[in-house]
Amino acid sequence: MWLANIIVLMCMEQWYSSANLYKYFGGKTLYDDVRGDIRNASKLKGCEPVSIWLLSRHGTRNPSEQNLRDMKNALTLKTDIIRNHEEGRGELGDMEIKELREYEWNPDLDATPYLLITRGYKELNEYADRINVTYFSLLKRLKAHHIRPTNEQRTIESARSFVAGLDDSLEYEIEAPLDKKKDFMLLPYLSCDLHTREAWNVTKRLSEIRKYYQTAEFQEVLASVQKRLGIQAQLSPINVTGLYNLCWSQRSTLLTGTSPWCKLFTNRDLEVLEYIQDINSNLRSGYGFPFNGHLGRLVLSDLLKKFQAEVYNTKPTFTAFFAHDSLIDMVYCALGLFHDENGIDAKRRNPHRKWRSSKITPFAANILAVLHKCRSS
Structure with missing residues (x-):
């Protein structure tokens, strides 16, 4: 008897009382803030991976x-x-203002958009170590392995860091990435005109997001942030989302996981701003367009092929692909996971929604499938 165990690693939901400890930032959420641990996965009785x-x-x-x-x-x-605080306006404390004074823009960011950072290397390296601990007895007897990233620095370096985290007594080779337009399995959406025209259309996605900007709860956030900062001129959604980006970006690079920019927001503000990420991802690669799920089936066909090779030809393999949140989302859709019956509504946020990118597609999100051979009962 054969059994495939698919594991999407997530943690139990946590909430924090201090704004700078809020950890849910859509697809910009840090893996260690929400991950589970493969070492704690339930063992299948009478089965061998x-x-x-x-x-x-x-x-x-x-x-x-x-x-x-x-x-x-x-x-x-x-x-x-800072000037508003000195003149007695706004609600920020002296310590928060001190931290803002000390903040300086890192000019290296201008030359390195999208590039993997130190925390990203650490996430993949430590995840590989946990896989190694859990499945070393299988890894050391494998007859073949296939490790391939997309042709981007952030996925190539993620693959390298992952391999470095595996046991160095075993040899792993990273396959060369394919040309982006020819990587139909890991980047299927780049070759799909329908996807480019509809789901990848920034104008269409912005149109939906702007509907959310008009809701009462988003307008409350604008007013909340404006009052907290003591700014007299009307803040725009772009002003607030720019401050939000400063928040998640800096906390990604600091070991403390905090940022003075995050302290400009309350937990409630961050909850509302988080929803923008879900509106965007749902249209770009989620259930917002039915064909997104079809594109996710292409990489799942490789899963089926690899597991069938073991069942019929006794060819166990270790396959690891390193791609992007769009593909992860599409695979969820292909599998029917995290589907909200009423969808993701740009005019009304559902706090209990299943499609929540902070939980399902943070940085280093992964889907791990393990084929087991089980004794017949």
């Missing part, structure tokens, strides 16, 4: 070019925030 298949997102990276532009524009508010 015989083949492993992994699809992983890259680790924590630098912001995109657009994020960087929004962050630098929002950074111009720093002087006003």
Whole structure:
């Protein structure tokens, strides 16, 4: 008897009372803030693992070019925030203002958008070590392994860090990435005109997000942040999302996982801003467009092929692909996971939604499938 055990590693939900400890930032959430632990996965009685298949997102990276532009524009508010405090306006404390004074823009960010950062290397390296502890008896007797990233620095370096975290007594070779337009399995959406025209259409996604900007709860966030900062001019959604990007970006690079920019928001503010990430990902690669799930089936066909090879030809393999959140989302859709009956509504946030990118597609999110051979009862 054969049994495939698919594991999506997530942690139990946690909530924090202090704004700077809020840890849910959509697809920019740190893996260690929400992950589970493969070492705690339930063992299948009477079963032996015989083949492993992994699809992983890259680790924590630098912001995109657009994020960087929004962050630098929002950074111009720093002087006003400090001056307002000195003149008795706003709700920030002396310590928060001191930390803002000390903050300096890192010019290296301008030249390194999207690149994997130190925390990202650590996430993949430590995850590999946990897999090694759990499945070493299988890894050391494997007849073949296939490790391949997409053709991006952040996935290539994630793959290298992952391999470095495996037992060095075993030899692993990373396969050369394919040309982006020819990588139909790990980047299927780049070759799909329908996806490019509909789901990847930034204008269409922004149109939905702007609907959320008009809701009462988002307008409350604008008012909340404006009052907290003591700024008299009307803040725009771009101002606030730029400050939000400064928050998640800096906390990604600091070992403390905190940032003075996060202290500009309350937990409630961050909850609302988090939802923007879900509106975006749902349209780009989730259930917002039915064909997203079809694109996710392509990489699952490789899973089926690898496991069938073990069942019929006794060819156990260890496969590890390193790709992006879009593909992870599409695989969820192909499997029917995290589906909300009423969808993701741009006009009304469901706090109990299943499609929550903070929980399902953080940096280094992964889907691990393990084929077991079991004794017949």
